[in-house]
Amino acid sequence: MPQQPLAQVPVDAQWYWQELGSCRDVDPLIFFHPQNERGSARIKRDRAAKQVCAGCTVRLECADYAVRAREPYGVWGGLSEDERERIYSRLDSRNYPRAKGDGLRVAERDIALAVSPRALGIA
Numbered sequence: 001m002p003q004q005p006l007a008q009v010p011v012d013a014q015w016y017w018q019e020l021g022s023c024r025d026v027d028p029l030i031f032f033h034p035q036n037e038r039g040s041a042r043i044k045r046d047r048a049a050k051q052v053c054a055g056c057t058v059r060l061e062c063a064d065y066a067v068r069a070r071e072p073y074g075v076w077g078g079l080s081e082d083e084r085e086r087i088y089s090r091l092d093s094r095n096y097p098r099a100k101g102d103g104l105r106v107a108e109r110d111i112a113l114a115v116s117p118r119a120l121g122i123a
């Protein structure tokens, strides 16, 4: 997982879940796009990452953190960069969700759909 500027890290951020993530046993490169990756290559890599996230026991903690931290890069909690950008774009930056659980509250549907069969490319 990439380092974030401290200003973006929620003050109550906890990291225990990262020790439990399924991604610990997987090539981290599938979670982050290489420069200039486009089209089907990006879709394929994102889906591979999402499949790992779909079976991860700490997916909700990860997704909650990523939304609250406004993570710009990578697949987190099954949410791709584009999916998170859509979430960020509809949130009020003056009242941004920062408290633990607020990321889940404001993006519940997006987080559920992020690992749906359709999002994984199996339906």
Ligand code: SF4
Pocket: 017, 018, 020, 021, 022, 023, 024, 052, 053, 054, 056, 057, 058, 059, 060, 062, 063, 075, 076, 077, 078
């Ligand atoms: S949800 Fe995905 S990115 Fe987050 S800890 Fe689990 S496997 Fe890693």
